[in-house]
Amino acid sequence: MIADPDLVGTLLARIAHWRQPGLYTIGICGAQGSGKTTLVAALAEQLALRGVKVATLSLDDLYLGREERQELARTIHPLFATRGVPGTHDPGLGLATVDALKRGEAAPLPRFDKASDDPLPRIEWPPAPPGTEVLLLEGWCLGATPQNEAALATPxxxxxxxxxxxxxxxxxxxxxxxxxxQPLFAAVNRLILLAAPSWEVVAAWREQQEADLRMRGGSAVMTPEQIVRFIQHYERLTRHVLATMPDHADLTVRLDEGRAVRAID
Structure with missing residues (x-):
């Protein structure tokens, strides 16, 4: 997937307008398959070409390792063995990383290896540039607000x-x-939402990702039945984000079913 050059240009202009001295953190929230990882890579490349000291971090890089999630599965609920929902990350690690960047340190940037289902050894984490000016922080539920009890009652x-x-x-x-x-989310200076048209489209995007892996001969490809089960882990909070985040995101990029930009609010 190639990032939309017009969108990249628009966001670069917004970032240049928003930025203030010191570390400035841009959050990008987007459901699975929305293109946030590709967009972050394109923005980071272009910022670096413009002489901006930039670092990138994903919520996915803050996942707890297998043993820690297995402990959650034993003590709280078996579903916490599967990484994905809040409770399966280490947000404190993310916040500590942001704080180190604010101090101007060449902090190591956490990285998670999905193939082994564990964080990479700390020695393999890439360092941020000293005096990082922009941090691009992305995640599928970045900036999400909690639901009320009534919403939680019904599956x-x-x-x-x-x-x-x-x-x-x-x-x-x-x-x-x-x-x-929430303290990690509060460290974000500006929040951008890549808004899918609906949950049903998000599910189709995830299935397409797996089909692409299957065609390329990927080694850990899920069956259609496994995909259906897997994406239901994300359905509740994804629906909530799509319904509520446009009201508090600084910028909402509305995508169509083909991930083309329909509007920017």
Whole structure:
């Protein structure tokens, strides 16, 4: 996937207008398959070409390792063995990284290896440039707000009805989102949302990603049945983000089914 050059140009102009002295953190939220990783790479490349000291970080790089998630699965709910929802990250690590960058340090940037399902050894984390000026922080639920109790009461899909019938998993994920994720989100100076047209389109994008991997002979490709189950982990919060985040994001980029930009609000 190639980032839309017009969108990249528009965002570069906005970032230049927004920036202030010291570290400036741009948050980019987007559902699975929305192109946020590609967009961040393009923005980082162009900022660097303009002489801006830039670093990148993803919520995905803050995932807890397998053993830590297995402990959550034993003590809270089995579904926490699967990385994805709030509660399966280390937001404190992300905030500590942002704070180090604010101090001008060449801080190591956390990186997670999805192939091994564990963080890379710290020695392999790339250093941020000393005096980093822009941090591009992206994630599928970056900037999300917690849901209220009424919203949590009703399962959003068959997966929640069957595997989280009493709501323990979704309530704990929501409590974590309301807790230690919010200080990290508050460190974002400007928040950009890549808004998919609907949850159904997000699900189709995820299925397309897996089909592309299958055609390329990927080694860890899921079956269609596994994909359906996997994406239901994300459905609740993705629907919530699409419904609520346009009201508080600094910029909402509305995408069509082909990921082309329909509007920028």
């Amino acid at each position: 959003v899909n068959a997966f929640e009805r069957e595997e989280d019938p009493d709501g323990t998993w979704r309530r704990h994920a929501n409590a974590r989102l309301a807790g230690d994720y």
